[in-house]
Amino acid sequence: MVYLDFEKxxxxxxxxxxxxxxxxxxxxxxxxxxxxxxxxxxxxxxxxGELYASLTPWRKTLVARHADRPHCSDYVQALFTEFTPLAGDRAFGDDHAVMAGLARFNEMPCMVIGHEKGNDTKSRIHHNFGMARPEGYRKAIRLMDMAHRFGLPVITLVDTPGAYPGKGAEERGQSEAIARCTMKCLEIGVPLVSVIIGEGGSGGAVAFATANRIAMLEHSIYSVISPEGCASILWKDAEKMRDAAEALRLTAQDLKKLDVIDRIIPEPIGGAQRDPAAAIAAVGVEIGAMLAELSGMKPADLIRDRREKFRAMGAHALAA
Structure with a gap:
């Protein structure tokens, strides 16, 4: 067991x-x-129990990043059958930070797309620590188009600190790829459900999570920027990340109150890393419930539902 600082x-x-x-x-x-x-x-x-009953936003950030939390590949292996990985964006190459393919969920054909961080040093380097490049988002666009064409629901598993900010990624159109992937999420006429299983960082997460239904694991985080990045910009001091985590409202509990997400999935006491099998099973139950809510909806209604959901975010009534 790898212990976090507050668990000493x-x-x-x-x-x-x-x-x-x-x-x-x-x-x-x-x-x-x-x-x-x-x-x-x-x-x-x-x-x-006492520690995890009163986690601060910064401590939740540490838990969300815990190396022993189950990753996308663990969920795919446990919850899906007949998984057939599909690779490449048909333009530049394949991105190992994005794991995607055809599968069955509860015997129902579907498309599953997720960020994969890796489980050890070698695999983390191979998967670029879950930070996708433009070809990863273009691969996702290609597979969402395929799902739309064949009427397959799309399930996305989000776990990324953010899109890769490297020179090559920027040269190949990182921001454009993220924007088009987000737009594609809004266009497909099939059910789209998303679960934030660890970190949901910046536009790199939004590009997969612009869904009809969004769920978060209890100790996961979802934010426009990392606490360290926010602190560096606002206070010119990355050590103020604890203050930034408070201000960002990045916890599942805050985001549920703000209607940014729809469901919070309880984790085992001590976090998903303490009992990965239980956490994965809970995610499977919620994915099934979210898909059931969308079952039978027509393509136009699914698109309208998704767009209205995101247009309503941040809206408020002016005082008379």
């Missing part, structure tokens, strides 16, 4: 419990070590 007291307790159990396995110690270890387990569970 918890790490000490769990390490002590494991140390006692190791002693028991070796036959060392005259005391009832298993009883002591069980008491430490209970204390750790209580502390875990």
């Amino acid at each position: 007291p918890l790490a000490d307790i769990e390490a002590k419990a494991e140390e006692l159990r190791a002693m028991a396995r070796k036959g060392e110690g005259a005391v009832d070590v298993e009883k002591e270890a069980a008491a430490l387990d209970a204390k750790a569970q209580q502390m875990l």
Whole structure:
């Protein structure tokens, strides 16, 4: 288990419990070590619940970025069958930061598209840490067109710190690709549902999450910019990221109040990284529920529903 900074007291307790159990396995110690270890387990569970019941926005940011949280590939493997990856944008190349293809969800044919960060150093480099390049967004556009043509619902899984800001990406039209991908989300006449499973960063996330229904895992984040980036711009000091996280309203709870998202998916105590199987199962249930809400709607109604949803964001009534 990789512990975050604010989990250090918890790490000490769990390490002590494991140390006692190791002693028991070796036959060392005259005391009832298993009883002591069980008491430490209970204390750790209580502390875990207290820590995660009152996470600050910055701590939620750290949890959303936790290396052990399940990634797109984990969800695809667990929730979808007959997944057939599709590659390339038919213009430049393939982008390994975007995982996409045909699949079945609960036996229903669909198109699944998501950001993949990778699970270790080698795979993270291969997937560019989930930061898509223009060809990734153009691949998504191509596959959304295919889904529209064959009447397949589109499911997107968002987990990116943002689109890749490198020189090559900018030269190949990064902003244009993101804008066209967002526009394509608004044009397709099939159900489009999105889940933010970790980070939802900037336009790189919006390009996949301009959906009929949007859900967020309880400790995920969704924001126009990272707290560090915001702090660097507003205060010229990246160390003010905690203040920026508060101001950005990037938590699932804040975004639900603002009607930016539709659902919050509860995570296991301690976050999705503590029990990936339970978190993945919960996401599967919510995807099924969101698709059920959209079932039977005509293409024109799906497009209208999506556009009205986003046009209503930020609207407010003027005082008489």
